[in-house]
Amino acid sequence: MTEPRTVTLPTADAGDVVLPEPSWCAGHQLHDPETLRVDLVHAGPAVDCSHLGTDLFSAELVQSPYSESTNPLLGGRTPGVSVWPIGRTLDPVQLYSLAADLDRYADQLRALADQLATVLDGGEGR
Structure with missing residues (x-):
């Protein structure tokens, strides 16, 4: 049996946080160690819509496993799709x-x- 993937991310308030990493997560190459634990985000590969060199839309599967937000449109513990420039996480x-x-x-x-x-x-x- 394969062990679940985990990732260890340094945070400004909780030190190193070890969390399960979903199979769809594209990694945390741009993680900022000054990030707070509640702001940790898993993100899948972006799906972009561009025309003539201008980015029109971008969407990606996201989950914030330690989020304290109760507004699902702003992301949260339940996975959703974050859409830019709308600035909302959609079900x-x-x-x-x-x-x-x-x-x-x-x-x-x-x-x-x-x-x-x-x-x-x-x-x-x-």
Whole structure:
């Protein structure tokens, strides 16, 4: 049987903290030893959406195992998906809702592209 993965992270208030590391965690290469224990975060690989060199969205699976926050939108002990620039941690239902909103927005962008193509071809557009 494989032992659960653990990681030891130095903290400003609690010294070295040994915590279980979920299989989806991408590691803690950028960990700051001045971090407080309540602010420790596991984060998975980021899923980025960029266009023409500009970052539009980034999302990653996160969990703050020692969080004292009672607001699930700000992250917490239960894993969620942190979305930037929204600045919220979403549960599965909220993440599906965001995806549906982005689908609708993509449809609106395609309609604008069609309208622009008509205008550029000498038509009136809508």
